[in-house]
Structures are given as C-alpha cells and as structure tokens.
Amino acid sequence: MNDFAQSPSLILLPAVDVAGGKAVRLTQGEAGTETSYGDPVDAAGEWVDQGAQWIHLVDLDAAFGRGSNAGILRKVIKQYRGVNIELSGGIRDDASLEAALESGANRINLGTAALENPEWAADVISRYGEAVAVGLDVRGTTLAARGWTEEGGDIWEVLERLEEAGCSRYVVTDVTKDGTLRGPNLDLLREITSRTPKPVIASGGVASLDDIAALRELVPLGVEGAIVGKALYAGQFTLAEALDVAGF
Numbered sequence: 390m391n392d393f394a395q396s397p398s399l400i401l402l403p404a405v406d407v408a409g410g411k412a413v414r415l416t417q418g419e420a421g422t423e424t425s426y427g428d429p430v431d432a433a434g435e436w437v438d439q440g441a442q443w444i445h446l447v448d449l450d451a452a453f454g455r456g457s458n459a460g461i462l463r464k465v466i467k468q469y470r471g472v473n474i475e476l477s478g479g480i481r482d483d484a485s486l487e488a489a490l491e492s493g494a495n496r497i498n499l500g501t502a503a504l505e506n507p508e509w510a511a512d513v514i515s516r517y518g519e520a521v522a523v524g525l526d527v528r529g530t531t532l533a534a535r536g537w538t539e540e541g542g543d544i545w546e547v548l549e550r551l552e553e554a555g556c557s558r559y560v561v562t563d564v565t566k567d568g569t570l571r572g573p574n575l576d577l578l579r580e581i582t583s584r585t586p587k588p589v590i591a592s593g594g595v596a597s598l599d600d601i602a603a604l605r606e607l608v609p610l611g612v613e614g615a616i617v618g619k620a621l622y623a624g625q626f627t628l629a630e631a632l633d634v635a636g637f
Contacts, residue, residue, distance in 0.1 A: 398636030399605040400443060400614030402475060402590065403436040403621055403628055405429050405465065407458040408449040414619045415449070415568050426622050429458075433465045433472075436621070439628035440637070443473045445592075445616045451479025452500065459488065466493040477524060477560075481506070486513060490520065498560055500524040503551065504532055504542055511554035522558040522590070523551055527577065533564050545584070552585055559589050560616070566594030568619050573600055578612055588613035596620050601634045 405412050412432035413423040426432055433444055446465060450456035457479070466474050476494035480486050481502040489497045496519070503510040503523045514521055526533040530544050551559075561581055563574035573594040582589055588611060591604055595617045604615045615635075621628055 396605060396636070397608040399601065399608055399612070400590075401441070401601070401628070401631055401635050401637070402443040402445040402614055402616045403441050404445040404447065404616050404618035405432050405436075406447040406449050406618065407461055409456075410458060410461055413449065414622055424622075429461055430465055430468055433469055436628050437469050437472055440632050441472060441628060442637070443475060443614070444469070445475045445477065445618075446494070447476075448478035451485075452477070454479070459492075463492050475522070475560075482509070490517070496520055496522055496558075498522050498524045500526065504547060507550060507554075510551075514551075514554045514556050518555075519557050521556075522560050523556050524560045524562065525581070526562045526564050528564050544581075548581070548584060552587075556587060558587055558613070559585065560592055561589055562592035562616075563594060567592065569594060570596035570619055570623065570625065572596055573604060573615070575603060575607065578604075578607055579610060582607065582611035586611065590614040590616060592616040596625055598626050598630060598634045601631050605635055 406414060407429045408423055412426040412429040415423055436444060446462055448458045448462055450458055473495040475496045475498060476489050477498035480489050480497055480499055499510055499521060525544060527544050532542050532544050532547055563577055566574055571594050573591055578591050591612055595615060604612055617631060
C-alpha cells in the first residue's frame with residue numbers, strides 16, 4: 390500500500406456531456422440512450438465543489454451534427470474559471486476550432502476531423518500544440534467517427550499518422566465500455582501507451598474505485614488521466630473519494 394501511495398498521481402476529469410441544454414449520460418455513445426442529470430452548470434459545480442481540477446465538457450449535439458450547446462458550454466467555462474476545461478464535440482473546421490479556443494477552454498479535443506480531414510488536423514496540431522488533443526474512440530481496433538455512428542479507420546494506422554503530425558496527447562475511449570460501468574479497457578491502454586510516448590487520457594467504463602486504482606498503476610506507462618462520468622452520476626463513489634485514490 391505504501392508503494393501505491395507513493396506512485397504518480399492520476400488526473401481525473403469528471404465529465405459533463407451536454408445535449409438539448411441538459412447534462413446527460415449515454416450508453417455506448419448511442420443517441421437516444423440519454424439519461425438527464427439537469428443543468429450543466431450545476432453538474433459542473435458539483436464536481437468543482439468536490440475538488441475537480443479538470444472538467445471534460447462535451448457538446449453531444451455538435452458531435453452528432455444535430456445542433457449546438459455552445460452558449461451553455463461558454464456559461465460553464467465562465468462560471469468556473471479556476472478549473473481547467475477540456476472541450477469536445479463537433480470541432481471540425483476553422484470556425485468551430487476558433488470558437489472553442491476563444492471560449493476559454495484550456496484544451497480542445499479533435500475527434501472526427503482528425504480522421505476525416507487529416508491534413509487540416511495536422512495543421513491544427515502544429516499550430517496549437519498542447520492546446521489540442523485527439524480523441525481516439527475505438528471499437529476493437531476500428532475507430533468510430535461522427536458521434537460514433539460511422540467507422541473511422543484502423544486505430545494503429547491513424548495513430549502512426551498522428552504521431553508523425555506531432556500530436557501532443559490522446560483521449561482514448563473504448564466505445565463498447567462507455568457508460569456501461571463494466572470497467573476500463575486496460576489492455577487497449579497498455580497497447581496504445583506502448584506505441585506512443587505522448588500522454589494518454591483514458592475514457593469509458595470506470596465503475597469503481599478499484600478501476601481508478603488500476604488506471605493509476607498505468608501512469609508510469611503513459612496514462613496521464615481518466616475521464617469519469619456515469620459512475621459519478623450513478624453514485625458509485627464520490628469524486629472526492631476518487632481523487633483520494635487517484636493521489637490528489
């Protein structure tokens with residue numbers, strides 16, 4: 390236990406996914422599986438009150454190409470200026486990229502655009518460096534795009550291309566685990582960290598404090614942080630408890 394207590398800390402990013410103006414959680418990223426949790430500002434505030442240093446803020450409507458919650462996302466960011474925000478969802482061109490960067494977010498995630506428009510993504514990565522992460526949403530070894538509704542190519546081919554482009558960080562989601570409370574895909578994370586020296590943020594499946602501990606053990610391999618969503622909303626544990634296990 391002492392060895393674990395001295396091991397490097399795992400950054401936790403509680404998720405606030407927004408659809409139709411509400412904080413929601415999906416199961417396996419599928420539209421129509423939303424469970425609503427109320428006002429996104431209040432949802433973020435709960436995590437801030439419990440000690441969150443980062444929040445993973447997602448515009449699901451923009452990700453699915455069915456609308457935008459930009460105003461609400463800006464409200465969340467403005468309300469909690471002392472907290473780091475990772476912003477995701479529908480950032481696919483210069484206009485949406487600039488709007489995301491100007492919102493006050495500390496970091497943005499490219500998803501579909503990194504798969505469908507690699508030249509643009511490479512240019513964005515070279516211009517903005519640490520401010521840009523790329524989301525790798527995976528089913529098996531196949532990437533998912535367009536709000537996880539379309540296939541986006543082989544993960545290892547895309548990862549190699551992004552490495553050549555100089556991507557600074559990856560957010561890796563096992564789509565089959567997301568929102569299911571079935572535990573994270575540790576094997577996938579080990580495989581990805583063996584193929585890149587860049588930090589990786591894990592997403593999908595966290596269900597227990599034991600899962601947080603297991604992810605923390607991967608920090609020396611390159612897993613920098615973990616996004617936690619449904620487990621927090623479902624009351625599996627508190628964020629304060631999770632931060633304690635994560636080393637904060």
